Amino acid sequence: MEEVLIDQVTDTFAEDGGEILLFFVNEVLYGIDIRFITEIIGIQPITIVPLVPSYIKGVINIRGKVVPVISARRKFGLPEIDYDEKTCIIVVEVNETPVGIIVDMVRAVQSVMPGDICSSPGAGTVNPSDQYVSTIIESDGEIKLLLDIHKLVLE
Amino acid sequence: MGKFEAGMEGMIDTYVYETTTLMEQLDQILIKSEAKGGFDDDIINEIFRIMHTVKGSSAMMGLENMATLAHSMEDLFFIIREEKPVIRSYERLFGLIFSAADLLSGEIDLLQDDSVPLTDFSAQVQTIKEYEKELRSGIADGTESAEKTVSVPVYFERQDNPSGNGESSVKVYFEDGIEMENLRALLLVNNLADECTIVSHVPEKLENNSDAAEEIVQNGFIINFVPVNGLQSVLKVIESSGSIKTYEILNGGGQSDGKAEKLNADLENLNLNTVPDNDTESAAQIQIPESEQSVQPAQQMRPDNSTPRGQQTASQPASKGKQSLISVNLNKLDQLLDMVGEIVITEAMVISNPDLKGLRLDDFQKAARQLRKLTDELQDIVMSIRMVPISGVFNKMTRIVRDMKVKLGKEVNLEFEGETTEVDKSVIDGLFDPLMHMVRNSMDHGIENTAQERIDAGKPPVGTVTLSAYSTSGEVIIAVSDDGGGINCEKVLAKAAANGLLTKPESDYTDKEIFGLLMLPGFSTNEEVTEFSGRGVGMDVVKKNIEKIGGSVSIESKAGVGTDFIVKIPLSLAIVDGIEVSVGESIFTIPMGSIKESIKIKGNQLVKDTSGREMVMLRGACYPLMRLYEIYGLEPKYSDPYDGMVMVVEAEGHSACILVDELIGEQQVVVKPFSAMLNRYDVKRNGMAGCTILGDGSITIILDVSNIILDK
Structure with a gap:
């Protein structure tokens, strides 16, 4: 079921294009399909949940809902940096569960045309986040790595 | 909603609820009759009536298949009742009825799913018909009329009933625009069949006759009947039937007609009794007790109640005196509970508002205390509304035991203890599957395969599976126990090793750990995969399902004596009293129920046992000391136990001390479960155990003391 869903998402990108939210983690430009995104909020006080993998930073309160947040940096195996006014939490909904993802900075929403899609990440790339990247997009002379949100959150 | 007659969507909830209740009653009745090895007249009538009601309401909903099946069952019981055939094999008869009942129940479950088409029951109907023929052939010849009686509805057959009062007639009007008046009239006639002998009614033909509906709307529905227990009891049945706007007595027979002025008052009652709620959101409904005394819902059949009269109160709630139960949509109760939770949080926000710090506000404090008392009571009431006795789930198990007894060929008694124990409705819903798995497990793996094995072991030949429930201060404990052979640890270990589930040398495993292996995914000791268990999903699923409703499962077993599956579920899932404590930057909430006291230790209270474990001496007793910051890998403010606070906690009979930094305060908190x-x-x-949102919007984690102190 899950796989079907993922396939569908990438397929529609290949055929119809779509919109992605662009953001930076460690100065690399990433994208998430906006259909998964419910909101983007500034950094919030995070309550630590002990004894979980270190990339789970804890839980935050979004209007009475307790939402776990994960650090994209930690997930990609990068060192943490201090949070500043640019740090954002992208709240996505995966399998009906809301999850926050902490990123360095959000840039913009961008339309993706089928022609912009280069390929899936192949050999030779050395980025630690590669295992979570489903598609590489090239437009306006920039490389954007489209993340597989299911892999990012669930694995 | 393609399955239903147009305009019937609003009735789905009620239909599903009513029919499910009826089918559950049928199950109970059948199991009891089977135990007795036959039917008595009361039971035959009861089954007949259940099938009749199911037939009528299914036809009204346009569910042709269910109506037909129910109809053939009805016919069967008609024959049994009227012609008293010699039943050679009750086993076969019961098998037939059980399977038909299962088909009906199964179909109800599928109703809401439009993607599944209506099931074709014609094969089953055919089997029943054939069985009928066989029964008939067993009866002495000369039953020419029998062919006819099957198709003629039963209510015309009763004319020879003794009648003390003369013939009466009543004209009934249904509520405006309710539709299906002809079928409603038919249902009414059926309901009346017990209280009177129907002589005739106008219009005469009701089934499949939409002209009749027109006529009823125009002229009302006239019933001529001879009451059995007096006119009043007939009128009561009419009043208690839903969707009737008004009725008038055309001819009171032998009785006085002076009841007309009472009518309006009665009808006002009637309006209160009908449930105006047509929500289609959820089919789950529960019965709400009006007062503490009537907590046992009327439709609940007690196991010791041998006459299946519960039926009467369920399908015709108002027929006996004042109505004290109403059905409410579960969603509304959930909303109510959420709302109360929000009130509790908001109350904390107001009363411990930082703006009030340092002010002397005597009157405010007084009012705040009053508010607190009221919200406490409100909470208790809301919680008690949602509580239902566990007997409903237990009773369903009798059916499972019955089926397995037949299939496995084992003699097993099912016993209940504490079935009146009450748990939250949401818990009840989540309990059925795990309990079923555990009962199956006990039947299949627990109880010895043959009676001889049991006799050799010095046990009675018939095995016993006991379902028990009781509540402690904060938990409900439910146990499924069998008196079988117990768990064979060596076999379990060998199997776990074969499946690669072991993480340390076999000799290192304690009994408790071995039992834990049983609940790992992909574990099953049964060599052969049977219909009931052995797919290696059973206990794993049990554990997951129980955890989903916030509980835990453990296994206790003694070789040769038996096995207990013990399920612990928090009594209240939603709101707990807690003490907030800090550890470094983090704040935790410890449920009040598990705290014995909080102390500051001094002098030589801190000691070490021979293995170097830290203990706290308190009034002559020693308690192990656990540093919460160590367990959770946090940076504490105080690492010296003499500086911090020591919480003396207790869970499941074990006490321990937990070291924290500081006490912050006491608060009622609403438990929010962790996300998946x-x-x-x-x-x-x-x-x-979960987390909670405090008045200032911050989140704390609620500790589950038993898992902290028992696991370490």
């Missing part, structure tokens, strides 16, 4: 994402990392096992 966090649950994957066994947060429960690590002693975190």
